[in-house]
Amino acid sequence: MRPPSAEMATSHTCDFIVVGAGSAGCVLANRLSSNGKFNVLVLEAGPHDRKFWIQVPIGYGKTFYDRKVNWAYLTEPEAGLNNRVSYWPRGKITGGSSSINAMVYIRGQKEDYNAWRDMGNPDWGWNDVLPYFKKAETNSRGGDAYRGDSGPLYVNDASEHYHALCKTFIAAANEYGLPCNPDFNGASQEGAGLYQITTKDGLRMSASRAYLRPAAKRKNCMVETGAHVTRILFENNRAIGVEYVKKGRFVRALAYREVILSGGAINSPQLLQLSGIGPEKLLREHGIPVLCGNDAVGQNLQDHLAYTHYYRSKVPTLNNQLAPWWGKLWAGMQYLLFRQGPLSLSVNQAGGFFRSSPGRTSPNLQIYFAALTYVTSPPGERPLMRPDPYPAFQNAFSQCRPTSKGHLQIRSNDPFTHPRIQPNYLSTEQDIQEMVEGFEFLRSLSQTRALSGILDEEMTPGPAVHSATEIIEDIRNRSETVYHPTSTCRMGPDPQSFVVDSSLKVHGANGLRVVDASVFPVIVSGNTNAPVIMVAEKASDLILQDTQETSHRAGRRIDTAAIPTHKSA
Ligand SMILES: Cc1cc2nc3c(=O)[nH]c(=O)nc-3n(C[C@H](O)[C@H](O)[C@H](O)COP(=O)(O)OP(=O)(O)OC[C@H]3O[C@@H](n4cnc5c(N)ncnc54)[C@H](O)[C@@H]3O)c2cc1C
Secondary structure: OOOOOOOOEEEEEEEEEEEEOOOHHHHHHHHHHHOOOOEEEEOOOOOOOHHHHHHHHHHHHHOOOOOOOEOEOOOOOOOOOOHEEEOOOEEOOOHHHHOOOEEEEOOHHHHHHHHHHHOOOOOOOOHHHHHHHHHEEEEEOOOOOOOEOOOOEEEEEEEHHOOOHHHHHHHHHHOOOOOOOOOOOOOOOOEEEEEEOOOOOEEEOOHHHHHHHHOOOOEEEEOOOOOOEEEEEEOEEEEEEEEEEEOEEEEEEEEEEEEEOOOHHHHHHHHHHOOOEEHHHHHOOOOOOEEEEEEOOOEEEEEEEEEEEEEOOOOOOOOHHHHHHHHHHHHHHHHHHOOOOOOHHHOEEEEEOOOOOOOOOOOOOOEEOOOOOOOOOOOOOOOOOOOOOOOOEEEEEOOOOOOEEEEOOOOOOOOOOOOOOEEEOOHHHHHHHHHHHHHHHHHHHHHHHHHHHOOOEEEEEEOOOHHHHHHHHHHHOEEEEEEHHHOOOOOOOOOOOOOOOOOOEEEOOOOOOEOOOOOOOOOOOOOOOHHHHHHHHHHHHHHHHHHHHOHHHHHOOOHHOOOOOOOOO
């Protein structure tokens, strides 16, 4: 590829540049352009999301390994997983990971956000963030003290279409002592129940559908796809634009007001490091001039790790519906004619939150029940439409607040080389202890009258896994990510140990913010899409408030000749 030159074309000059049209970027594009006063440019590395398997809810089985729409990251071998490499899908398409995710809508616990506040982030406690969760949402059940009724993101109660076995799972959980919870996003998260999902009229409700597509109709919101941002441009320590590659050519876009990184928990810290903001030693190693040394960039990586038990069933499951050719045909017709049936849903239909040991003040494990298995599918495939050819179901759990922390670092100054990702899963005693408690919970649940009545056998791990050593070994051998990386540019006051302040401005730089899952001070108790959208809703208000204080800057001249040209590798 041609290296960038001083004469590089400037494609756009605008007020705000948003890097990445993912869950957060789509919200920003919409809210920052809504009053018509500001020109917003959104740069997305992937393609537009108008694709069949992106719109069809169950299409996430198809996009899971599709590199045309997925960054398809691999971690380093993980000691805590017996040196296994973990596969990390991330959306590379408008809508970002919300275009390829499993659509479960969970906000987390109020204690999570109060912990964010107590880490030195005033205005990020539960009472501060709840209005933004509500602002984002239209809930199919209507609004109340907790739920929204007029936001762009439609959250659907699809329970009448869920598989009948979900009721058996809930009965088993009740027998075990977990109460029914009709709304995990209401007064309390604790209990067993049915998940609400981000779909509408049988189609995925990604952040692109909710926020970006309406915004892109405005004259002052421009979305460029296939635009891979390679570097932030600075005038002294002020971000004034970005350099990106489109169709093999380097291009430059300039921003009068701000550059906002919304590339997600992997790409935002990567882009900061490539642009000279990160651990000094690392940057020097790769020949990157240091603009602002900050060891926290790429640190504090957290993720949810799930562990699953698979059971052969005496009664029909989704496998019976979707494994035979005629079942697929029926499901396809149901979907194409009525936008209904299993293709219009997530496979994660039931679940819950519970405390795995007495003395805990709030739930510490999340459960996922699916009336479907795909253990016989070959490695490298996750065909939700090609399940096992016998009746079976699965029960999984993940920790709400794992304590293991990892990091990520660029491998070189080439923006197209994936960074080195080291999650350090299961590296604390507490995490191992909670996972073992989760294992025991799954076993106890399978012995309840409700589940043992329909259960033929525990296929995996099977009765041979029994002792504490065997259990830990199986957890290390089979646990997998639930695709929720966060906190690599975490928010907090101290510039030595945090990357952004509580306004999401990058410490040590001006005109630059990060808004995505990377700013979570710590991971939250549950799925991460709704919290990211909340963060971006709140960030939009913060950014627009700042424009009122800094209106004199609008239209300021950027000295393009002063922008240093990139030293190519
Ligand atoms: C398979 C899967 C299943 C999941 N299931 C659920 C679920 O059921 N419920 C839930 O709540 N959450 C789920 N999640 C997690 C959730 O979707 C993410 O936490 C959330 O979407 C992250 O939002 P984000 O804005 O931080 O990043 P993303 O949505 O990943 O957006 C980042 C965007 O930036 C773009 N980008 C990155 N680098 C550049 C660059 N250099 N130049 C230009 N563009 C760039 C990317 O292509 C992408 O579009 C799942 C995720 C995955 C992958």
